[in-house]
Amino acid sequence: MPDYRRYRIPGGCYFFTVNLLERSQNNLLVRHIDNLRKSVQATRKKRPFHIDAWVVLPNHIHCVWTLPPRDIDNTNRWRLIKQSFSKSLPATEKRSTVRLKRGERGIWQRRFWEHLIVDETEYAAHIEYCMINPLKHGLVKRVGDWPYSTFHRDVERGIFPVDWGGSVEVNKAIDQYDDWNEL
Structure with a gap:
């Protein structure tokens, strides 16, 4: 069995990718966006x-979090978010025998992908990756057209211009991020 080691830095900043179990459930997260928001809010309390940064796509999530000082526990936060969201939906999904025995739902992949962000360059790249992801997946023509993203919050705060991701530079950025993902 693989050894899944996670870097634990108190108060660390992390990039996450969290996927649905069945990627073919191609709009579950956006169809139930209010349930997901409530699950995140309840967990944060x-x-x-x-x-x-946070972007919700139809079948996966990308986000960047910073934990409180002296806190290293992102795993239980994800467990709470996933559980709360799953409980908010009727149990209509197919479940494996193993999941049935464990009383688990068949909505989320058990694990998630995390990356500890170690400097400002990585931080900026991961924030931008979250923002540009809907465009990368062909869901919109401009970053600002995707409603399920903290991009809009960051535009209001003056971090991004409203037209960020709407020019030729976007194609270069997408290529850059695709190369980065393959490393």
């Missing part, structure tokens, strides 16, 4: 964290 119990176990606070700062949302640096």
